[in-house]
Each structure stands twice: as structure tokens, then as C-alpha cells.
Amino acid sequence: MHTDVGQKGEGSDYHFSAMEILNLYGTQKSISHIRNIQDSPAEAKQLMVRLTRGASRQPSSGSQETFWRNLLQHLLTLRGWVFTCVEPSTCYQVFTESLLCSGQEANIQLASQLLTSSL
Secondary structure, three states, X not given: OOOOOOOOOOOHHHHHHHHHHHHHOOOOOXXXXXXXXXXXXXXXXXXXHHHHXXXXXXXXOOXXXXXXXXXXXXXXXXXXXXXOOOOHHHHHHHHHHHHHHOOOHHHHHHHHHHHHOOO
């Protein structure tokens, strides 16, 4: 996968890498779907919500906090690569809402940390 997050990807490499991130969390989308929605803030946000809510239902190995921090980093990476129409604050909003909706005390505490400081 690419490591240069600050650059919007017009090439299929970025779209393929975005597809790989989505697949990591059980959100299966084609490269053409990603291309079709990359300039639509509403559809990109909806995809991010699906990604985070689906990820919250997956069992994770290791630390839950590490899992969630990686998920946030992946959201921001997706935004940097292909969903530049989405504000960074939207990524944080979607992420925090998913933490709160998980209903797990540790996740709610992590959301509290996010709301009161920076990760």
C-alpha cells in the first residue's frame, strides 16, 4: 500500500489500496464503486459509516484501543488518497459515533478521550 497520505490519488493504485483497506474491515467495494463516489461527500461519508460500524462488529485480536486507533488512521488514509471531498472532521465524527454506538464501555471511554483531547 502507499504511504504518502497527503497526496490525492488519481491513479488506480490509490483506488486499489483503498479497496484493500475497506476489505480489511469486511466492507467489500469495487474499484469502480470507489471511483464513482470519490467526489461525493455524502456517499463517501456513508461508506465510512458502513466501514466503521461493520468494523465494530468484527472480533479483533489484540488491544481494542489499538484496533480503533488503526481504524481511525485508515479512515484518514482513505480520505487522503481518494475521498478528499470529505473534511477530516467528518472522519473524526464518523469514528466517534461508531465508538459510541458500539455500546462497549472501553470504546465509549476512547470516544470521550477523542472528544476531550487528540489521539
